Each structure stands twice: as structure tokens, then as C-alpha cells.
Amino acid sequence: MNEYVIETKHLTKTYGSLLALNHVNLHVKKGSIYGLIGDNGAGKSTLLKLMAGQIFPSDGEIRIFGKQKQKELENTRRNIGCMIEQPEFFPNMTVEKTLKYYSIQKGVPDTKKVEEMMDLTGVAGKRNCACKTLSLGQRQRLGLAVALLGAPQLLILDEPINGLDPSGILEFRSLLHRLNEEQNITILLSSHILSELQQTASFYGFLSKGQLIEEITADDLTNKCSDCVEITLSDIERYAAVFEAAFPAESWKILPDNKIRIYMPKQNPESYSRLAAEHKIYITAMQTIHSSLEDYYVQLKERGTTK
Amino acid sequence: MRNYIKSELYRIFHTSEIYLITGTLTALSVLFNLGVGLIKTRYSNISFSYSCLVANPMIFACAGAIIAYFLYEGNKRNGSYKNAVACGISRIKIFTGKCIVAASVSTAVMTITLAAWIISAGLLLKKSGPVHLNDLLFEVAAVYLIAIACMISGILCLECFEKNISGILMWGAIWFFIPKMIFLLGMHFQFLLPAALWFPCNLFTIVNGQHVNTQECITAWNTLEGMLKCLISGFTGTVLFTLSGILLLRKKDL
Numbered sequence: 001m002n003e004y005v006i007e008t009k010h011l012t013k014t015y016g017s018l019l020a021l022n023h024v025n026l027h028v029k030k031g032s033i034y035g036l037i038g039d040n041g042a043g044k045s046t047l048l049k050l051m052a053g054q055i056f057p058s059d060g061e062i063r064i065f066g067k068q069k070q071k072e073l074e075n076t077r078r079n080i081g082c083m084i085e086q087p088e089f090f091p092n093m094t095v096e097k098t099l100k101y102y103s104i105q106k107g108v109p110d111t112k113k114v115e116e117m118m119d120l121t122g123v124a125g126k127r128n129c130a131c132k133t134l135s136l137g138q139r140q141r142l143g144l145a146v147a148l149l150g151a152p153q154l155l156i157l158d159e160p161i162n163g164l165d166p167s168g169i170l171e172f173r174s175l176l177h178r179l180n181e182e183q184n185i186t187i188l189l190s191s192h193i194l195s196e197l198q199q200t201a202s203f204y205g206f207l208s209k210g211q212l213i214e215e216i217t218a219d220d221l222t223n224k225c226s227d228c229v230e231i232t233l234s235d236i237e238r239y240a241a242v243f244e245a246a247f248p249a250e251s252w253k254i255l256p257d258n259k260i261r262i263y264m265p266k267q268n269p270e271s272y273s274r275l276a277a278e279h280k281i282y283i284t285a286m287q288t289i290h291s292s293l294e295d296y297y298v299q300l301k302e303r304g305t306t307k
Numbered sequence: 308m309r310n311y312i313k314s315e316l317y318r319i320f321h322t323s324e325i326y327l328i329t330g331t332l333t334a335l336s337v338l339f340n341l342g343v344g345l346i347k348t349r350y351s352n353i354s355f356s357y358s359c360l361v362a363n364p365m366i367f368a369c370a371g372a373i374i375a376y377f378l379y380e381g382n383k384r385n386g387s388y389k390n391a392v393a394c395g396i397s398r399i400k401i402f403t404g405k406c407i408v409a410a411s412v413s414t415a416v417m418t419i420t421l422a423a424w425i426i427s428a429g430l431l432l433k434k435s436g437p438v439h440l441n442d443l444l445f446e447v448a449a450v451y452l453i454a455i456a457c458m459i460s461g462i463l464c465l466e467c468f469e470k471n472i473s474g475i476l477m478w479g480a481i482w483f484f485i486p487k488m489i490f491l492l493g494m495h496f497q498f499l500l501p502a503a504l505w506f507p508c509n510l511f512t513i514v515n516g517q518h519v520n521t522q523e524c525i526t527a528w529n530t531l532e533g534m535l536k537c538l539i540s541g542f543t544g545t546v547l548f549t550l551s552g553i554l555l556l557r558k559k560d561l
Contacts, residue, residue, distance in 0.1 A: 052393040055560040077395030084393070088386035090318065097321050105314035106394055146390065156393075 004063070005030045005154055005186045006051060011060035013046050020046045022210040023060065028188050028203070033180050035201030036190035037297055042207040044190040045085060048158045051188070052082045064154070078106070081152035083160060087143025091132035095123050095142055098131055099149065106150035117145040122171065136163030144172075148179075155179070157189040161196055173200055198293040208301050224296060229262045229269055231276075232285040236260060239281045246275050251299065261289070263299055308400040311391060315408045319378060328377055329416050332370075336424040344431040349521070354436020356428040357443045361526060362519035364450045364511045365482075367417065371454035372461035372478065374416055375409040379462055380471055388466075389561050398559065402466065402552045406459050413458060421447070437524040449528035452541025453507045457482060459548040466556055483508050505540055 006028035013021040021043045028034045038044045049055045050062060053073060061068060067076045089098050099114045118124040121141040126134065134142065140163055147155060161169050173196070179185045191197050197204070204221060206214045216224070233239045236258040243252065243260070251263040262272070269286065276283050319325050340356055360366060382388050391401050425440065460481055464474035486506030493500030503509050511517050511527050515536075518525040528534040 049561075052389075053395075054389050054392055056558055071397075074395045074397050077393060080393065080395070082390070082393035084389065088384065090322065090381070090385050090387065092322050092324070093318065097318075101314050101318050101321075102390065102394075104317050105310050105391060105396070107310045150394075 003029055005065060006034075006188060007063040008050075009061040009063075011047070011050065011062060012058050013043075013050060013055065014058045020210055021050070021057075024207075024210075024212045026205060026212060027215060028186060030186055031180070031184050032203045033176065033187045033189070033201045034203045034205060035197040036188065036205050036207060037192070037194060037197060037293075038190070038207030039192065043210040044207055045158055046210075047207070048082075048084050048156050048188070048190060051156050052080070052084055053077055054084065078150070079153045080156060081147030081150070081154070082156045083140075083143040083147045084156065084158040086136070086162070087139050087146070089131035089139070089142065092130050094128050094130055095134070096127040098142065099145055102146045103149050108150050113149060117148050120148065120175070121145040122168075137165060137168050140164055141168070144175075151183075153185060155185055155187045155189075157187065159191055160189055161191065161193060169196065176200055194293040194297060204293075206297060206300055214300055221293065221296065224264055227265055228289045228295070229265050229272065230255070230259055230285075230287050230289050231262070231272060231283055232257065232259050233276060234258070234282040234284065238279065239276060242275060242279050242281075243272075247271075253299065253302070258284075263295075308396070308404050311396050311400060311404040312408055315404065316411075319408070319412055324377060325412065325416070328374065329419055332416065332420040333423040336420055337427040340424065340427040340431045351432060352435045353428050353432045354438040354524075355521065356424070356432055357438040357440070358436070358519050358521075358524070360424070361438050361442050361446050361524065362517075364446055364453075364527075365508055367447070367450045368454045368457035368482070368507060370417060370420075371409075371413045371458035374413040375458040375461045376465065376471075376475075378409055378412065379405060379465055382465070383469075383561075392561060398556045399553050402462070402556050403549075405462050406549065406552075409458050409462060410455055413454070417454075436521060438519065439524075442524055442526060442529070445528055445534070446526065449526075449534055449537035450541070452538060452545055454541075456541055456544025456548055457507075459545060459552065463548055463552045463555070466552070466559070505536070507540055507544070510537065510540055 004027050006026060008024055008026040011021055011024040011026070012019070024043075024047060026047070036044050036047065046055070050057055051064065062073065064073060064076050065079065067073055090101075093101065096114065096118070099117060100111070103111070103114055115124075118127060121144050123138060123141045123145055126138060131139070131142070140160060144157070144160065147157070161172055164172055176187055176189075177200070180187055189197075189200070202218045204214075204216050204218070205212055236254060240252075240254055240260060243250070247267060249266055253261050253263070255261055265272075269288070273283055273286065339359075343351055343356055388401065392398065425443070461478050464478040464481075465471060468474040468477065486503065486508045489499055489506065490503040490509045493503040504515055509515070515527050516525060516533065517527040526533070528537050
């Protein structure tokens with residue numbers, strides 16, 4: 001049986017002459033929380049809309065739960081809950097009626113589900129409020145409630161924490177973990193708030209300019225992010241030149257204030273100080289930094305640009 | 308599709324808009340007849356009241372499209388179309404579902420409005436003149452399929468264009484501007500005229516024999532041939548716009 005809930009092959013989407021997605025090969029494992037990372041306009045929403053069937057690919061394949069044909073995909077989407085872009089609802093309909101409307105549409109016979117979803121997502125207190133009176137955060141919660149109706153096996157969420165207050169973000173994070181762990185729901189979510197994704201996802205996909213530049217597990221990412229050496233030197237340009245020659249395999253970057261940062265160092269830090277001493281360059285400070293997902297993403301993007 | 312239709316009916320009957328439209332149309336019907344009754348002229352009779360509808364059958368067609376517009380104009384803005392697609396409902400089923408729902412709801416609203424018109428005319432106006440209830444009821448039968456076609460084309464135009472105003476203009480062009488242009492061209496190029504007279508907005512004109520006023524009531528549907536022409540025109544439009552919707556919306560990005 002296929003281990004991937006979502007798999008794309010050379011998925012491409014163009015809007016006229018604009019290439020929004022370029023040969024994307026995405027792999028979302030069953031039971032994972034997959035975080036899609038990318039700048040605005042990187043193609044995150046386009047990719048998620050393709051998964052939700054809201055737009056059609058220009059080229060390439062989409063497999064969801066192993067199904068590929070359009071008719072099969074349409075049937076498969078009944079097992080998916082989606083919240084793409086800002087959730088919008090009928091402005092004059094109340095929260096409760098909106099959920100009832102979608103529960104009928106999804107063929108959920110149990111009316112208790114509506115109550116359950118309102119309690120779960122924290123919109124029960126607003127049940128009789130018209131949707132037009134809801135704040136962005138409340139609409140996000142209602143969007144999630146709609147997505148969760150019908151017991152989906154896969155959740156696709158686009159920027160789900162936009163507009164949520166800090167306590168809402170905490171609740172949302174724990175809810176996602178609970179859904180993932182207790183109900184084994186696979187979750188594909190996008191965000192540009194990387195610190196949030198770092199606390200949620202178990203897999204990451206980095207999108208840049210329509211290309212999926214890397215897919216990585218959270219464990220691998222932690223390993224890759226763990227070692228980062230930052231050295232402050234008396235002559236940064238000379239050191240950079242000798243460093244490049246001595247350690248061509250290292251990944252590094254010059255920072256302001258005569259600093260150099262070496263990502264995932266392959267050498268012992270002593271080697272770097274010895275090199276400086278050999279060339280009569282003084283080290284004024286040296287420290288090991290635990291780099292964040294942001295650092296990794298920036299580095300990855302730069303590598304992608306220089307390629 | 309059944310779930311989609313059920314959910315749409317739930318939405319329509321659990322929001323105030325449909326009651327507002329029905330109430331307004333019903334009130335306007337009664338007020339019109341009341342006005343005609345209060346202003347004592349030679350027009351203060353049932354015949355004049357009925358003739359306002361019998362002489363202008365396209366009112367029914369337009370009313371169907373207007374109700375469909377009220378039901379679905381916010382479809383893109385409120386995300387219901389996208390959500391339905393994400394639920395695994397195909398675009399064809401959504402389009403067909405919308406047409407069925409809009410047809411049922413429009414029929415119900417127009418039945419209530421027409422009943423209010425007929426009852427208020429009967430109660431408030433005196434019985435005289437050439438236009439009778441039969442003419443009005445036969446008109447409904449003759450125009451029903453045309454109204455359905457009009458409504459389906461309205462939904463299609465709203466779905467096809469990003470902006471509602473573009474859809475409305477296209478709908479107006481399909482139902483009024485283009486047929487009138489063909490009709491005018493038909494005046495100069497005779498071979499175009501028979502085709503032009505099949506378009507509903509030309510079908511109910513004096514050229515096709517329709518003549519309704521205070522003296523006489525000759526309708527386009529009061530002969531078997533005329534009635535068949537109305538039904539065929541409506542049926543063709545219904546099929547044509549349904550197929551166009553299926554073809555155009557099948558692969559449309561949202």
C-alpha cells in the first residue's frame with residue numbers, strides 16, 4: 001500500500017505566461033503533519049488549491065490516497081477537509097446554520113457533529129452570530145470547524161493561524177496535534193510564520209518561486225540546524241578567501257560586523273581558529289549557535305538562488 | 308448532487324433574502340392592483356391588470372433570472388462554490404444542482420406572486436375587457452421553459468465571469484441585444500427574419516402575431532403552432548444553456 005497520502009509528480013501550473021508551480025514533486029506521508037514553507041507568491045496556495053480541486057494542473061500528476069483520475073479524485077476529496085485562503089461564509093447566516101449547511105452538503109447525518117465541532121473549535125459561544133460579524137480569527141476557527149465536518153482523513157490548511165490571537169494559536173496548535181495523534185489525521189498546512197510551523201510539523205517542504213527546493217523530516221532539520229558556528233574576526237574578507245580554499249565543502253555566509261557563520265560545520269571549531277592563526281587573523285569571538293528554521297530557510301533560498 | 312441540493316435549499320429557506328423577495332413581489336402585485344383600482348379610469352379592470360403580464364411575457368423570463376441572481380450572486384465572494392468543490396462535488400453537479408434549486412425556488416416564488424396578483428385583481432378590480440385568466444395561465448405554460456432557459460443562462464453568465472456586472476451584460480446581450488440585432492438585420496436581409504423570430508424577445512412581438520391591448524387579446528401562444536413555437540424555443544434554450552454550462556464550467560479554475 002502507498003505510504004503517501006499525497007504525491008505529486010512534475011506538478012506544474014501556469015496562469016497565462018506566469019509559471020506559478022514548476023515540476024513540483026511533493027510527498028506527504030500518512031499520519032504526518034507536513035508544513036509547506038514559502039514566501040508570498042512562492043506557490044503555496046496554488047499547490048493547496050490544486051490539492052483541493054479548485055484549480056486544474058497545467059501539467060503533471062496529483063495522487064491523493066493513491067487516486068489519480070479526476071472522477072476518483074472528486075470522490076476522494078470527500079475524505080478531505082480544506083481551508084484555503086481566508087475562509088468566507090454567507091454573511092447573513094449564523095455560525096450554527098453555516099455548519100449545518102456544510103454538514104448537509106458533506107452528507108453528515110449526525111446533527112451532534114455540528115455541536116461537537118463548535119465546541120472543539122471554540123465557536124460555540126458565537127452560534128447565533130451572523131458570519132459577517134465574526135473577526136478574522138473567529139472565521140478561521142469556523143473554517144476549521146467546516147473542514148473537520150465529515151471526519152476527514154486529510155486536512156489541508158492554508159495559513160490557518162492568520163488572525164488568531166496568541167492563546168488561539170496555542171489552542172490551534174494543540175488541536176492539530178490532538179487530531180493528528182488521536183485520530184491519525186494527516187495534515188498539510190502552509191504558513192510563512194516559520195517559528196509556528198517548527199512547533200507543529202513533522203515534515204517540511206520548502207517552496208521558492210514555484211519550485212519545491214527541499215523536503216525534509218523534522219528530525220533531519222533539527223540535526224541540520226543544530227550546529228552553526230559564528231566567528232568574529234579582525235579581517236573577514238581575507239579569512240573568507242582562505243576559508244573557501246581550505247574548506248570547500250563547508251556552507252557559510254558573511255554577516256555584518258566582521259562575522260562569518262558556518263552552517264552545519266563539518267570540521268572541529270579548532271580547525272577554524274587554527275586557520276585564522278596560520279594567516280595571522282585574530283579571532284575576537286567564537287560561538288556555537290542553534291540556528292532556527294528561519295535561518296535554514298534563508299540559507300536554502302540563497303543556495304537556490306546561487307545555483 | 309442530492310446533498311448539494313439539500314444544503315442549498317436549507318440555506319435558502321434559513322436566510323431572510325428569499326422571504327424578502329417573495330414578500331416584496333407579492334406586496335408589489337397587490338399594490339399595483341390596488342393602485343389600478345383606486346385610480347378610477349377605463350383601465351380599472353381585471354383585463355388591464357392581466358394584460359400587463361400577458362403583453363410582456365419576458366417579465367416572467369426576467370423574473371426567473373433575477374431570482375437566480377439573488378440566490379447566487381455572492382457565490383464566489385462567500386466561498387461556497389470553492390468549499391463545495393473541495394468537498395468533492397464536481398463542477399457539473401454543482402451547476403446542475405444550482406439550476407434545479409433555482410428553478411424550484413423561482414417556480415415557488417412566482418407561483419405565490421402570481422397567485423397574489425390574480426387574487427388581488429379578482430378582489431379589487433371589476434371584471435371586463437378582452438384579457439382573461441385563461442390567457443394568463445396559458446402564458447405561464449408557454450413561457451415557463453423560456454424562463455428556465457433565461458435563469459440557467461443567468462447562472463452560467465454569473466459563473467463564467469469574475470465580475471457580476473460582466474455576467475449581467477453578457478446575459479442582456481444574449482437575451483435582448485443580439486436577438487434584436489438579428490431581427491433588425493432580418494428587416495434588410497429576409498433570410499435572417501425567420502431565425503430572428505425564434506428568439507423569445509422577438510417571439511412575443513406584433514410581427515409574430517402578438518397583439519394585446521384594451522380592445523383585443525391575440526397572443527403568440529393562442530394557436531397550437533404558436534404554443535409549440537414557445538415550447539420549442541424554451542426547450543432549445545434550456546438544453547443549449549445547460550450543455551454550455553457543463554462544457555464551460557467542467558474545467559474552470561476557481
